[in-house]
Amino acid sequence: MEEVSRNVKTQSAPKTISQQVYERLRDEVLTGSLHPGVWIREHDIASAWSVSRTPVREAVRRLAHDGLVESSPNRGVRVRVLTPQEVHDVYELRELLEGTAARRAAERADTSDVERLRAHLGHIDALPASEPAAHIRADEAFHDVIVAMAGNEALSDLTRRLYGRVARVKVITRDTNTNAQTRAQHHAIVEAIAAHDPEAAERAMREHIRTFKEIVAERLQREPEPQSD
Amino acid sequence: MEEVSRNVKTQSAPKTISQQVYERLRDEVLTGSLHPGVWIREHDIASAWSVSRTPVREAVRRLAHDGLVESSPNRGVRVRVLTPQEVHDVYELRELLEGTAARRAAERADTSDVERLRAHLGHIDALPASEPAAHIRADEAFHDVIVAMAGNEALSDLTRRLYGRVARVKVITRDTNTNAQTRAQHHAIVEAIAAHDPEAAERAMREHIRTFKEIVAERLQREPEPQSD
DNA sequence: GTCCTACGGATTGTATGCATGATACACTTT
DNA sequence: AAAGTGTATCATGCATACAATCCGTAGGAC
Structure with missing residues (x-):
């Protein structure tokens, strides 16, 4: 070693x-x-x-x-063993926190913010499906930018911690990161923020996270994490 | 020593x-x-x-x-030196998280939950005003019980962290912990939960936290924290 | 007089030895 | 054979010694 x-x-x-x-x-x-x-x-x-x-x-x-x-x-x-319950709870929290963040981002965004956000989105769309690890990192960065736009440092801190806690299960959604629905949801979020529409931004973000919550829940049920001992 | x-x-x-x-x-x-x-x-x-x-x-x-x-x-x-901005941000988050927690608590509470909650409230009311540290701990426990009733372990974890982060400024509200308004708000929260009224519970909790947010903000502005160096 | 450098003091970062507590297993006892 | 007890073993909890690093400062060169 x-x-x-x-x-x-x-x-x-x-x-x-x-x-x-x-x-x-x-x-x-x-x-x-x-x-x-x-x-x-x-x-x-x-x-x-x-x-x-x-x-x-x-x-x-x-x-x-x-x-x-x-x-x-x-x-x-x-x-630690990640229980389906715990994963569910964390996604529930992310829906609440990041939904609110998206709302605030739509209220506060200026043109340079929107530009940076579109750049991130373009970066994600350009990534080949063959690199799931890069996709996971890019997705995390994308969410991070939106949360940062809300202008609440403590909120950024919390969501980062939440993200780290369930980061292990993100591996099982790696094929989902590149499909049409995910892309559409990403674009919907960005456009709502760009249009300064807080309601639509929160709705789009919550729907996005809820989609992943359900996918993760279903797959965890089918095949639980591998365990030793 | x-x-x-x-x-x-x-x-x-x-x-x-x-x-x-x-x-x-x-x-x-x-x-x-x-x-x-x-x-x-x-x-x-x-x-x-x-x-x-x-x-x-x-x-x-x-x-x-x-x-x-x-x-x-x-x-x-x-x-650490707590900036007014940071305190504001944390209280904003607490309003969102604990407001949601109170709503869920009102939806899920059973009789033993309500009993325990009332016991905590009685404990707080019985504490002498001369022990601010005990008051702070008791108040923290009170909020903790409500959040725990929401049944989301990750939420409990997050709010506990948030609370710890600004717990120091709670010292400047130590006289406020024992006044009539605070007691009334505490009771309003408990009764809303006991009555299984989610709307009222969230409203009461948010108002309670907002009150403290404003008090802390005002006092921090008047006289910043004492600093050494 | 100002800037650069080298040294010294102080504090954290790391390594290691010893003490403490917990668990597992074997042995005794019934 | 089952239950209870004692002991061996092992990993952590703590203490202490040593190394690395940073900051301030004094001294010298320009």
């Missing part, structure tokens, strides 16, 4: 080891390398990546705070 | 030292013992309370994640 880079000053982004371990661990949970139910032992991660337990410990705590792993006191942490 | 209790098995609630340090530190930030802008140095806290830096470090990280302190890389953490 390869080591975590230590004193590489050229890559300034993730400076501390703790940060690197956090990002890598998070990636493995989100992409499914670490299945739900698996125990994460500090010593194992530390020796596998040639770091000490301290930064691993910190990274694990952050994951617990993010809701990606659950900790048993004095026993360790394990990757 | 008194020590943090270590192996006292009689008090089982806050088991780990890290947890005790976290709760105590959080209390000091919320009650204003630690002013905005003050640097929190791990070593100082550790030696003052006779523990090692490790649990202090963990506690401080959790505070950072809660948004109560901000960290400069390799420099330390300091108590």
Whole structure:
């Protein structure tokens, strides 16, 4: 197993080891390398990546705070199992929060905002269906821009956290990101915002999220997440 | 300065030292013992309370994640300064989220829920005005119960985070917690839920939060938070 | 007088050793 | 054979030592 880079000053982004371990661990949970139910032992991660337990410990705590792993006191942490109920709840919240954000965005948008939004949309439409990971990132950025347009930093923070919490299930909707309905919904949202129509913007956003909520719910029911233990 | 209790098995609630340090530190930030802008140095806290830096470090990280302190890389953490804008944004979100929660609570409440809610309200009304910290905790618990009644775990999580983020400004409304208007609003919320009237419940909750939003905004404008450095 | 550099102090970031608590399994007892 | 108990084992919780980094400051060059 390869080591975590230590004193590489050229890559300034993730400076501390703790940060690197956090990002890598998070990636493995989100992409499914670490299945739900698996125990994460500090010593194992530390020796596998040639770091000490301290930064691993910190990274694990952050994951617990993010809701990606659950900790048993004095026993360790394990990757959380996403229940259909939890996914449903999160999508319900996203509908409320992002619906409101879209409304506010329609009220406040200026021409440069709309321009940036159209650019993002064009970027999404241009992505080939063969790169689901890029699609997921682009979609997240698209939603992020709209929420940011609402001008409420705390709202942006919350929706980002919500997004991270269910990011793992987005993988099962990867084929849906490119179909005609999704594109139409994206365009409807953007046009409502561009037309400064708050009602239509909120309606379009809520419908968009509701569509995905139902798709995810149905597929999770058919084939639950793979689990270990 | 008194020590943090270590192996006292009689008090089982806050088991780990890290947890005790976290709760105590959080209390000091919320009650204003630690002013905005003050640097929190791990070593100082550790030696003052006779523990090692490790649990202090963990506690401080959790505070950072809660948004109560901000960290400069390799420099330390300091108590955050709350801007009026940020407070406004958070209260706006609370109005949306808790208003919705109250609506759902009114739809779903059974008799035992209502009973528990009334018990909490009685507890709040019985608290002496001389203990603002206890009041803040009790008020938080009250809101928490209502949100929990909505039956959306993710919603509970989010509102708890939001609450923690502005809990410090609640200190400047400590006299308001005990006045007649606040009590009346609390009772209005509970009665609307008890009567299974979703519309009234949401309206009452939004009005309650809006009232505090305005009080906090006005007072913050008059006299900004005390700062050090 | 101003700017650049090098050094020193202080604080966080990391590593490691030891203590504590929990669980699993085997052994005893009924 | 089943239930209860004791012990071995292992992972976390905590303490402490060491390394890396940042900021301020003093000193010198121009």
